[in-house]
Every structure is written in structure tokens, then in C-alpha cells.
Amino acid sequence: MIKISSIRSILENTLFIWIGLTLIITLAGNALVLPDWLQVVGRSHPILLHFPIVLLLMGLLFFWIPGIDKKPEIREIGEISFLAGCNFAGITVIAGLILAQEEYTGEILTWHKWGGLAVFVGCVLLYFFRSIKANLIRFSSIALALAIIATGHWGAGLTHGEDFLLAPIQTDEIEVIPLAEAEIFGDVVQPILQAKCVSCHKEGKIKGELRMDHIKGLQKGGKSGPFVLAGDFEKSLLIQRINLPEDDKKHMPPKNKAQLTDEELLILSEWVASGASFDQKLVTLPPKNELFQLASVKFEGNKIYSFEAADPEAIDELNTSFRSVMPLFPESPALDVSYFGISAFQPKSLTDLKKVKDQVVRFSLNKMPLAGIDLKFLKDFTHLEELQLNFTDLDAEQLKIVSELKSLEVLAISGNVIDNSSLQNLSKMNGLKKLFIWQTGLSSQDKESIQKALPDTEIDFGFDGKGIIYELNSPIISQDKMIYEDSLEISISHPIKTAEIRYTLDGTEPDSISSPIYSKPIFTKKTGKIIAKAYAKDWKSSKGSESVFIHSGFKPSESSLAFDPNPKYKAAGVATLFDSEKADPPNHGQKWLGFQDDPMVLEVSFEQESKPTEVSISLLYNEGAHIFPPSKVTIQGLENGKWQLLASNSPEVSAKAAPARTELMNMNLGSSSYEKLKITLTPLSSLPKWHPFAGDKGWVFVDEVIFNK
Known part of the structure; x- marks a missing residue:
């Protein structure tokens, strides 16, 4: 039978091995190249750590037993337990240092790492200096x-999140948005x-160099590529x-984690398809957009209606x-009806x-010309809960x-x-x-009167213009088509009828002095x-609304591309x-040609009689998806067998990322006589320094080239 003294000797000598290995791994850091089998040891860290915790705490209790100096048998059990705990602490620290090299970073890791080293050093010192004064030993045991x-606690934060420990006592109230x-x-x-996703991609644990606990990390992406590219x-x-497939090792979330539901998969996909914006409001999406329909349910209260659904046909x-x-x-039987387009009403x-x-249940006739229209039909809508009649020229009888x-x-x-x-x-x-009655000509006395009559109603009287200056909403530009053949009608409107629109x-x-004032529809042939x-x-002036209009002009008799577009973005x-x-x-791959x-x-x-003097190029800009203005645009004409430069442009490089948008570049060719035209758009060779992928090549996306005289 092995004597206790022999066990003590073995454990004490082994302890120095762990001390040496700990020093080597700590001081060498990332310079060490560890074999794969040692990664298995590192990943056993969460299993090993329970042994030293139990043994060390049990050993510390023996230091507090009264008169233990007079009971050598009990003291020896305590010391052996504590010594075994020190050995397991050393093994656990080594495993943790190995594991820390696997994509774990951040402040919590630093605290956990040096806390573990402090525990190991502390228990070693406490063991070898256990014979000093009892009071000092007891004080040291408390500190340990x-x-x-x-x-x-820091280790639990790495694995389960920073608020894991206190989560049960924290409030679970959900803010209603x-x-x-x-x-x-x-x-x-x-x-x-x-x-x-965040449990594996957060402060202290950033797998694949992708951090998902804040927006900057998502925008930066991971080592395998960008987290999201709008529409791509x-x-x-x-x-x-x-x-x-769930069995694929790259599938996320990993198969041992909770998987995304079908609805969550659809929401994430529709978010990317809709532009992958990090600050866009949900209500800016069209009501028929699938993401809007899926997500808006969360904020609507999901009222249950018991009446029968209408015939789908x-x-x-x-719908017109x-x-x-x-x-x-x-799946709701309740319907939302909206009218739009004053001229089509x-x-x-x-x-x-x-x-x-x-x-x-909801009915919107905002800005429709309702003057003189009998509204008695509304009484047939027995379940009507919300009625929008803003700026509709209602009279007293209609309001009654x-x-x-x-x-x-x-x-x-x-x-x-x-x-x-x-x-x-x-x-x-x-x-x-709720009652919305701003800009209705009510006096202060009238407002006070109706507020007193309807004490339980939330009444919005709107802006009074006293001391606070708000920004106007942007005007609404309406046009039937973006590309037209003969002439195009463009109309502009604003919900505040007294607002002056300049364009x-x-x-x-546009400015408030020299730009033309909008008073009637605009007709253009350009x-x-x-x-x-x-x-x-x-009021503060609004932000600008903008829209491109393109006269279809005439098409070339022959056309060819010297280089094929990228296979992913080749359209037709x-x-x-x-x-x-x-x-x-937003849909980069549908009808755009992409060049990189x-x-x-x-x-x-x-044809001889159809030579253009003006070229318009429709481009896509979306800096977040690496789609930038061309670094240079040139148009050359073939004259007497030689290419002559007719026009050139070097657009400014974008200074920041903006949402996906169409831009139109117009270039005048003058009165040159040419046989053929060559249009060259050169992609940006290196993304600017402000971009997360600075140095990468930029893309040029084109969808239309228009020729006019």
C-alpha cells in the first residue's frame, strides 16, 4: 500500500511540472505552434475546472478547523486535498491557456486568464507557506x-454571457415598441x-473573427467574408x-445549438434582400413586402378577430x-384598405x-379628394377600428x-x-x-374643450410653431415610368398643402430662392x-427627394462587350x-451587369442618320456591397480608323457608405463625326481607407446605356 508521504512527494514534484508548463505557455503566447492533439486538452478545460474548485475550497476549510495543529491525521487529509487541488488547478490553467488560442479574445478573457493564474499561484504559495501564523493563513485562504x-464568474461570462449569473433576478419586463x-x-x-448566434461571436469568444454583439463587428464581417451584402x-x-445542411460543419448555428425557425430564416433572408440596412424603420417597407408582413405582427398586438375571412378571390x-x-x-381575417394616387381616385x-x-378594420383615404362624397357607406363597416381621412376636404356633414x-x-x-x-x-x-386633429383651425379654447370632453382619448393637436423648428417631410415625386419613349409627366406633392416645393x-x-417653384405637373422629353x-x-427645409427619368432615345444597330461581365452578375x-x-x-443579381x-x-x-450626341449611363452605387462609382469613364469615337477621345469623367470616390441607389451619368459628345463609339467604365482598383475592406477591388454595376440627340 502506498504511503501518504509518497503521495505527497509525487504531488509536490508534479506541481513543479505544471508551474514550468504554465510559465512557458504564458510567456511564449501565440509564438507557440501547438499540435492538434493538444487542442483536445485545451477543450477539456470546462470539464477539468470543477475538480480544483471543489478540492481547493474543501482544503481551505481545513485551515479553519479549531485546534487542527493538535490533530495531525485530520490536518494531513486537508493538506493532501489542498495539494491535489493545486495540481488540478495547474492542469486546468494549462488547458485554459491552450483553449484561449482558439479565437477567444476580449476583456472578459483577460480577467478570466489572469484570475486563473492568480488562483494557481495563490494556492501554490499557500501550500508551501502553510506553516506560518494561523491568522495570516486564514486571511490568505479567504482571499484565495x-x-x-x-x-x-468570469468564466461563466465567457461561456453563457456577462449577465448569466444575475439573469434570474433581473427584470423580465419587455418594452412595448x-x-x-x-x-x-x-x-x-x-x-x-x-x-x-451571439453566444459564439461576442466579446471574449469571436469565432471566425466575426463579432456579432455590436453593429461595427457585423459591418466588418469575418475572416471568411462580409456578414451581409445588400441584396446579395x-x-x-x-x-x-x-x-x-445541418450536418455541415460550417452550418450555423452549430447542430448542437438551438436552430433557427422557418420564420426566423425567412426574416433574415428578407432583411438581406431588402437592403440589409442597420437603421431603416420597418414602416418604410411597402405593406406587401414579406418582411413587413412577418415582422409587423410583433408590434401590432396580434388582436384576435372572430369574424369570417373574406373570399380570397x-x-x-x-387590389388595383x-x-x-x-x-x-x-392569416388574419381583418383587412387593411388604403387608397393612393390622387389623379387615379x-x-x-x-x-x-x-x-x-x-x-x-383599417381604412386610409389620406389626401383623396372627398369633397361632396357621401360617406354613409362607412356605416356598413361594422368592425372598422381605424379611419385615416387626413387632408381630404371634409365638410361638417361628412364629419357628422x-x-x-x-x-x-x-x-x-x-x-x-x-x-x-x-x-x-x-x-x-x-x-x-386616439384622435389626430392638427392643422384643423382649432383655437386654444376649442382644444381645451375637446380635451375635457374626451379625457380618456389621446389627442394629437400637432405642431404649434412656438419656439421649436421642425424639419419638413420630403416631397413625394410621382412618375409612371423611369424609362419612357415620348414624354413623361412628373408630379410632386406634400402632405402640408401650404408648403412651397422647389425643384x-x-x-x-434646389434652393429656396432661384430654383423653380412647383405648381403643376412637369412634362419632360429629356x-x-x-x-x-x-x-x-x-419649419426647416426638408431633405431632398430625388428620382431619375430616362428618355429611351434610340438603340444601336450593333453592340458588343470586349469583356464579359462577372458570371454572377451577367443578367442578359x-x-x-x-x-x-x-x-x-437592392437586387444586384437580377438586371445589372457587374464588372470588377x-x-x-x-x-x-x-445607322448613319441616328448618331447620338448625348450618352446617359445608369449606374448602381452601394458602398457597403463594394459597388462604387467608376474610377474613370471615357467615350471614344472611331474616326478614319483611329479612336479619338470625345468625353471623359472621373467621378469622386464616395466618402461614406450609403443605401443602394441608382445614379445617372450624362455625357455630351459634341458634334463629332464618328463611325463607332467605345464606352469604357473602369472599376475602382482599391476601396478607400474608410471602408472596412480597404484595398479590395471595387465593383461597377450598369443596367442601361441611353443614347439621345
């Missing part, structure tokens, strides 16, 4: 116990990433990994170019809605009908004149939860870019440039 607890304020990323996408599924690391028939009829959220079309009168709708909870009638009789009728609507047609910023701003007294080849179909900015390694070199010929 606290170090063990702190180190364990209104739909109007909800952000696509912050309120819809980020919670999915927090639940399914093939190059977005997120979409690649979540769609791999009837709903399809009611000027009217939208759709469920409040997927047909009062008779209101009677069509009788087919769905029992299902309409509206005030008799007993099911209403939300009413918006801003921009209509409210007289005394209308005010009295509105004051009887005790069932209203330009040459792509320059190619250009309209920018419009709104101005009003006591050279024919794409002359199909008069404008591509959608080679320039776009386009050669075109024309």
Missing part, C-alpha cells in the same frame, strides 16, 4: 476563495442574432451559413393600381368595398357621419377644417383611443434627375443595356 469565485418606431435590424433581426445572397456570409379583385386590400397580418370604386364590409361610427378607436382628420358643430359631434366620440431637373440641389425640397415658414449580357427595363437597386476584374468596354454602331 474570493479569487476562485471571481474567476469562475410602437410599429411606427420599430427598426428592422434593432427590433426584428438583432433579437434573432442575440438568441441564436451569394456573398452574404449569414445567408450562406444558415442555409447549409374577392380580395384579389379589389390605386387601391390596396390586404390582411392586417398573415375614383369615388365610385368605394362601393366595391361592400364585398369586404365585414372584414375591413364620421362621428357616428361607434366602432372607431383611431380617427385621423388632420388638415380638415373643424367648425363648432363638428367639434361638438367629435366631442361625443367617447370610444376613441431642379439637372441633378443639382433624360435627367429631379430633386425636390419643401420649404415653409417656421449586352442586351441588358438596351432593354429599357430599369433594375431595382475587367472594365466594361462597350462598342456600339448606329
